[in-house]
Amino acid sequence: MKVEGCDLRSMPTQAGTLNSQLTLTFLGTGTSQGVPMIGCDCEVCRSSDPRDKRLRSSVYIETPETSFVVDTGTDFRTQALRENIRRVDAVVFTHSHTDHIMGFDDLRRFSHVRGSMPVYASAETMRDLERVFQFAFKAAKPIPYYLKPEPHVIDGPFKLGSTTITPLPVPHGESLVNGYLFSRDGEKLVAYLSDCSAVPDEIANAIVDVRALIIDALRHKPHPTHLSVAQALEVAAKVQPGRTLFTHIAHELPQAAEAELPAGVGIAYDGLKLNL
Ligand SMILES: [Zn+2]
Ligand SMILES: [Zn+2]
Numbered sequence: 001m002k003v004e005g006c007d008l009r010s011m012p013t014q015a016g017t018l019n020s021q022l023t024l025t026f027l028g029t030g031t032s033q034g035v036p037m038i039g040c041d042c043e044v045c046r047s048s049d050p051r052d053k054r055l056r057s058s059v060y061i062e063t064p065e066t067s068f069v070v071d072t073g074t075d076f077r078t079q080a081l082r083e084n085i086r087r088v089d090a091v092v093f094t095h096s097h098t099d100h101i102m103g104f105d106d107l108r109r110f111s112h113v114r115g116s117m118p119v120y121a122s123a124e125t126m127r128d129l130e131r132v133f134q135f136a137f138k139a140a141k142p143i144p145y146y147l148k149p150e151p152h153v154i155d156g157p158f159k160l161g162s163t164t165i166t167p168l169p170v171p172h173g174e175s176l177v178n179g180y181l182f183s184r185d186g187e188k189l190v191a192y193l194s195d196c197s198a199v200p201d202e203i204a205n206a207i208v209d210v211r212a213l214i215i216d217a218l219r220h221k222p223h224p225t226h227l228s229v230a231q232a233l234e235v236a237a238k239v240q241p242g243r244t245l246f247t248h249i250a251h252e253l254p255q256a257a258e259a260e261l262p263a264g265v266g267i268a269y270d271g272l273k274l275n276l
């Protein structure tokens with residue numbers, strides 16, 4: 001296998017990274033099928049608003065000392081190219097649904113630069129990752145330059161650089177998946193709950209007053225495994241964040257629906273950056 005010789009670490013970092021404590025970029029804000037959906041002629045799928053084009057949900061987080069991704073969905077390669085990502089020091093997974101893991105293999109570029117790729121996931125998600133990507137986790141004869149995962153099973157808060165990452169277990173239909181709270185210097189900067197069908201009170205209490213709440217709001221109509229807009233607004237009312245941004249959006253929810261939301265609540269879109 002031939003790998004180009006250029007060293008990603010010698011590339012300049014993205015603008016804004018060093019001036020704020022934490023920069024979050026929405027790599028994708030769409031539900032599992034993405035928006036537009038294949039073969040759909042609805043108004044949102046035909047929308048001319050570029051914000052109505054949504055790749056699978058994931059975020060990229062940059063801090064002065066480290067950069068990492070939360071999930072590597074099906075569109076990870078496209079997202080990394082679009083955002084000109086040059087550095088990934090770790091990956092943190094929420095759960096193992098295909099729309100959150102299927103871009104894992106494309107971490108090889110960053111794994112090669114680092115020598116390995118630290119992977120953080122719950123025990124259940126790690127088991128699934130090890131099964132699906134057995135060729136990387138259990139390689140009998142590791143291929144030079146290939147993706148070399150370094151598994152870290154999450155059993156409580158952990159640190160990446162100076163960022164404390166606290167798992168927030170939330171129901172997602174029948175399963176329990178991880179959202180995450182990202183704090184620095186004891187300040188709750190952002191809570192990311194991309195896939196959930198409820199947010200238990202103890203989780204809402206743990207993230208009260210967070211600067212930014214990013215939360216699943218699939219569409220207006222209720223769904224068995226995702227929050228609706230009304231349900232997400234109820235959670236936001238409990239959490240009282242500085243601002244709320246909806247993600248994991250389906251083709252039933254146009255970006256234009258943002259105009260009907262209360263002050264401080266918006267719909268995220270692909271490429272949106274938060275400096276926290
Ligand atoms: Zn999902
Ligand atoms: Zn549609």
Ligand SMILES: [Zn+2]
Pocket residue numbers: 095097172195
């Ligand atoms: Zn899911």
